[in-house]
Amino acid sequence: MNLRQLIQPAPDWLDAPSPQRVAFVALTACAGLALYGFTVGYWRDPIMGCYVAVKLPLLIALTLACNGLLNGLLGLLLGTGLGFRQSLLALLTSFALAALILGSLAPITFFLAWNAPTPESPGASAAHSAYLVTHTALIGFAGITANLHLHRLLAVKAPTAAAATATLLAWLGGNAFLGAQFSWILRPFFGTPGLKVQFLRDDPFDGTFYEAVWHAINKISGGFGLPALCVLMLFLTAPILHAIYKNHRTTPRP
Amino acid sequence: MNPQDIPSPVQPPPLEAPLPDQLDLKTLFEALLRRPQALVARLAEPNHGATGRFAIMAVVSILLFGFVLGCFAKHEQLWAAPAKISAGLIFSALICFPSLYIFSTLAGARVSISQLAACLAGALALAGLLLLGFAPAVWIFAESTDSFGFMGTLAIGSWIIAVAFALKFLKSVIFATGGTQKAPLTIWSIVFLLVTLQMTTSLRPILGRSDVMLTQEKKFFLQHWGDTFGTSLKPAVAEKPDL
Numbered sequence: 001m002n003l004r005q006l007i008q009p010a011p012d013w014l015d016a017p018s019p020q021r022v023a024f025v026a027l028t029a030c031a032g033l034a035l036y037g038f039t040v041g042y043w044r045d046p047i048m049g050c051y052v053a054v055k056l057p058l059l060i061a062l063t064l065a066c067n068g069l070l071n072g073l074l075g076l077l078l079g080t081g082l083g084f085r086q087s088l089l090a091l092l093t094s095f096a097l098a099a100l101i102l103g104s105l106a107p108i109t110f111f112l113a114w115n116a117p118t119p120e121s122p123g124a125s126a127a128h129s130a131y132l133v134t135h136t137a138l139i140g141f142a143g144i145t146a147n148l149h150l151h152r153l154l155a156v157k158a159p160t161a162a163a164a165t166a167t168l169l170a171w172l173g174g175n176a177f178l179g180a181q182f183s184w185i186l187r188p189f190f191g192t193p194g195l196k197v198q199f200l201r202d203d204p205f206d207g208t209f210y211e212a213v214w215h216a217i218n219k220i221s222g223g224f225g226l227p228a229l230c231v232l233m234l235f236l237t238a239p240i241l242h243a244i245y246k247n248h249r250t251t252p253r254p
Numbered sequence: 255m256n257p258q259d260i261p262s263p264v265q266p267p268p269l270e271a272p273l274p275d276q277l278d279l280k281t282l283f284e285a286l287l288r289r290p291q292a293l294v295a296r297l298a299e300p301n302h303g304a305t306g307r308f309a310i311m312a313v314v315s316i317l318l319f320g321f322v323l324g325c326f327a328k329h330e331q332l333w334a335a336p337a338k339i340s341a342g343l344i345f346s347a348l349i350c351f352p353s354l355y356i357f358s359t360l361a362g363a364r365v366s367i368s369q370l371a372a373c374l375a376g377a378l379a380l381a382g383l384l385l386l387g388f389a390p391a392v393w394i395f396a397e398s399t400d401s402f403g404f405m406g407t408l409a410i411g412s413w414i415i416a417v418a419f420a421l422k423f424l425k426s427v428i429f430a431t432g433g434t435q436k437a438p439l440t441i442w443s444i445v446f447l448l449v450t451l452q453m454t455t456s457l458r459p460i461l462g463r464s465d466v467m468l469t470q471e472k473k474f475f476l477q478h479w480g481d482t483f484g485t486s487l488k489p490a491v492a493e494k495p496d497l
Contacts, residue, residue, distance in 0.1 A: 070387030076287040178391040208399045
């Protein structure tokens with residue numbers, strides 16, 4: 001098994017979810033995420049880099065483990081015909097692709113961390129913001145690419161394109177919803193300057209990602225949280241739906 | 255005429271093998287998810303023994319999901335929430351079953367009472383399984399937030415998604431047994447959903463805690479949700495007097 005098979009999977013890729021194949025894909029995802037994760041945390045502190053190298057694969061593993069039953073059920077009920085192990089392999093393949101993209105960018109992000117002003121310097125706050133934006137953009141790009149890839153995989157297996165899209169959206173919604181909360185629990189990742197370097201915050205289960213986002217949006221918009229959230233959701237969902245719709249036309253049929 | 259010009263005969267789709275005589279839990283689980291049509295056909299035959307197994311599947315799943323909801327307030331809610339949710343669901347199913355039979359017959363279905371009871375139990379088992387799928391995520395949030403609004407939305411959202419799949423299964427039952435009209439089942443679905451949502455208020459408190467196990471105060475569920483949406487599990491910290 002090699003990386004090309006993972007990046008350009010054959011139409012029967014999901015037909016044989018053997019333990020070896022699942023283990024290969026999982027290890028690839030872990031390696032890519034660990035490599036990238038190290039560069040994410042490295043800017044704050046090399047120890048932080050090691051923590052994030054562990055936490056990033058852990059985030060994916062926890063999300064997939066907690067949503068495993070739900071993903072399998074949705075895969076069956078939404079008509080793709082995928083069983084539980086096939087669903088797991090499909091999702092792992094998608095995460096592994098994102099991990100490969102991010103892992104391949106790790107030397108560049110390491111270079112970025114190496115050259116950024118240190119967390120102790122006067123320009124640390126601006127550097128931290130730029131660092132956040134850069135990594136958010138990279139993770140967003142890897143995530144969108146991996147999901148379009150997953151959609152193509154599903155479309156090959158599903159009897160209709162609509163079934164593939166429905167399954168993708170259901171998986172995406174469920175995993176994003178829970179994954180965001182796990183990212184909150186497993187914080188810090190980037191390591192805010194001034195806060196101490198630690199594996200988990202002292203109160204990891206205090207509050208939720210969504211409450212924090214809601215308070216932030218409400219504060220920024222001067223109390224107009226709901227309209228601001230609606231506009232934000234529109235800006236986020238419209239390109240995703242457009243990309244999936246366009247993907248229908250490029251999806252290879254068996 | 256060349257041999258390659260001869261059109262190949264159209265192959266009919268392969269027939270699905272019938273379900274085995276012994277419907278154990280694993281077979282029922284698989285059939286519910288993968289082969290609902292074959293399951294409906296099998297349930298039309300006598301001595302399938304599926305109703306009880308589906309009911310057990312539904313009750314165990316709902317009890318586990320209820321336990322997860324009870325983890326939000328902990329203490330007596332760890333047993334009270336699963337007990338109330340299970341009792342509420344069984345009660346809702348029982349009071350809605352007569353209308354389901356009438357409405358499915360109105361839709362044109364030729365389904366016996368025992369077959370329909372098995373199908374309703376199967377639909378609830380499917381909803382229960384989906385709730386089990388949501389349970390780990392709900393538990394994570396139950397341990398993280400104190401907001402009744404957030405937890406309530408999450409629990410109700412999970413229930414609505416689960417019941418949507420259960421109702422889709424019931425719809426396939428109606429059409430597989432000769433039904434031709436959608437409207438009666440749509441109306442019944444709305445009624446069933448409203449009944450289960452009202453249960454969240456009639457059996458309150460489910461998420462929070464109270465001195466009494468069941469309140470006697472009558473309230474419509476929207477009003478109750480509106481009253482509690484912005485509240486929190488933790489009492490507001492009283493400000494110290496400025497001495």
